[in-house]
Amino acid sequence: VAPAEPIEALGVVLERRGEPPRLVPLVVAAPGAGEVRVRMAAAGVCHTDLMAVRDARSVPVLLGHEGAGRIEAVGEGVDPRRIGEPVVLAWRLPCGACRRCRAGRAEHCDAGTPAANGGLRRAAAAGGGALERLLGVGCFVSHVVMPAAAAIPVPRDTPLEVAAVVGCAVATGVGAALWTARVAPGESVAVWGAGAVGLNVVSGARIAGASPIVAVDPSAERRADALARGATHAAHPGEASAAIAAAGGAVDHAFDVVGEPETMRAGLAALARGGQLVLIGAAPRDAVLSFHPRAFMSAQHRITGCIYGSVHPATHLPRLLDWAADGTLPVAAQIARRVALEDLPELFGEPPTGERTVVELR
Ligand SMILES: [Zn+2]
Numbered sequence: 001v002a003p004a005e006p007i008e009a010l011g012v013v014l015e016r017r018g019e020p021p022r023l024v025p026l027v028v029a030a031p032g033a034g035e036v037r038v039r040m041a042a043a044g045v046c047h048t049d050l051m052a053v054r055d056a057r058s059v060p061v062l063l064g065h066e067g068a069g070r071i072e073a074v075g076e077g078v079d080p081r082r083i084g085e086p087v088v089l090a091w092r093l094p095c096g097a098c099r100r101c102r103a104g105r106a107e108h109c110d111a112g113t114p115a116a117n118g119g120l121r122r123a124a125a126a127g128g129g130a131l132e133r134l135l136g137v138g139c140f141v142s143h144v145v146m147p148a149a150a151a152i153p154v155p156r157d158t159p160l161e162v163a164a165v166v167g168c169a170v171a172t173g174v175g176a177a178l179w180t181a182r183v184a185p186g187e188s189v190a191v192w193g194a195g196a197v198g199l200n201v202v203s204g205a206r207i208a209g210a211s212p213i214v215a216v217d218p219s220a221e222r223r224a225d226a227l228a229r230g231a232t233h234a235a236h237p238g239e240a241s242a243a244i245a246a247a248g249g250a251v252d253h254a255f256d257v258v259g260e261p262e263t264m265r266a267g268l269a270a271l272a273r274g275g276q277l278v279l280i281g282a283a284p285r286d287a288v289l290s291f292h293p294r295a296f297m298s299a300q301h302r303i304t305g306c307i308y309g310s311v312h313p314a315t316h317l318p319r320l321l322d323w324a325a326d327g328t329l330p331v332a333a334q335i336a337r338r339v340a341l342e343d344l345p346e347l348f349g350e351p352p353t354g355e356r357t358v359v360e361l362r
């Protein structure tokens, strides 16, 4: 296989916080040792991408972190037979060697994001210079370079837009129920927020065999979606505590997918003895949650932070892809609209709808 050459590509880059991102000409490197270059096919627009406009850790940053495509070039040490393989990108890549990984807790590995902020730079015509890549991915672009281990194989008959959404929204929501909270059959669950991730928490709770499953959301449409996905009850936030009482009382697991202290407190107040609140929604960086530690102690409660559904990408993403293929998870139905890369920046000026948009990259 001949060595790959760097290529030029347009990417959606946030230059300054508070301003919409723009299309910027980039140069994508040839894959280095242990890396692959992926020709992107589809990328989901996640809340994290939209939030970056407000609170990105550093700029300029190439947005996009849930994506799928096909390997089109491999670096030294990577099996050239992988060229042409459909893959989904994992935005966390455990190192496999630290004490947490060796203890089976790869979800807590410090290595974290997959790609160094290398692999691409602004084209000379656009002023040159390095860029951050959101969550170590940055896939609102036609090609990305990733560590080979962060490009997880996708079954050949799975649409790549489905694989892209599995790569973050599905993994985060379903994983929160199955692998962060470890919901057990017969346990009770309440979920605040029935948007793209919250509906996947409902699906995860259903797969785990939970009952009742109470979904809480101000939107009647989303409440209907939650019931269709396996929630046994659905309530407006103002009626959540009455609905939970009617469903059998305090719950074993409360999930906050909203990211507001108010819904977190409602989740804590709904917990049964020994129950846990799982925080999934990204709160504003300066948000503060206050609660009564005495009652918390007496009731033996727990609060658990959750990113990426505690997935171990190499083992859990293939399982989620299988569930998407056999209909256990209705992923295709979650995709509300499709846009071209060129039309993506203007979407950042619209109020977020919570519906999953997929960027078509070819
Ligand atoms: Zn995401």
Ligand SMILES: [Zn+2]
Pocket (backbone or CB within 6 Å): 094, 095, 096, 097, 098, 099, 100, 101, 102, 106, 109, 110, 111
């Ligand atoms: Zn590790």
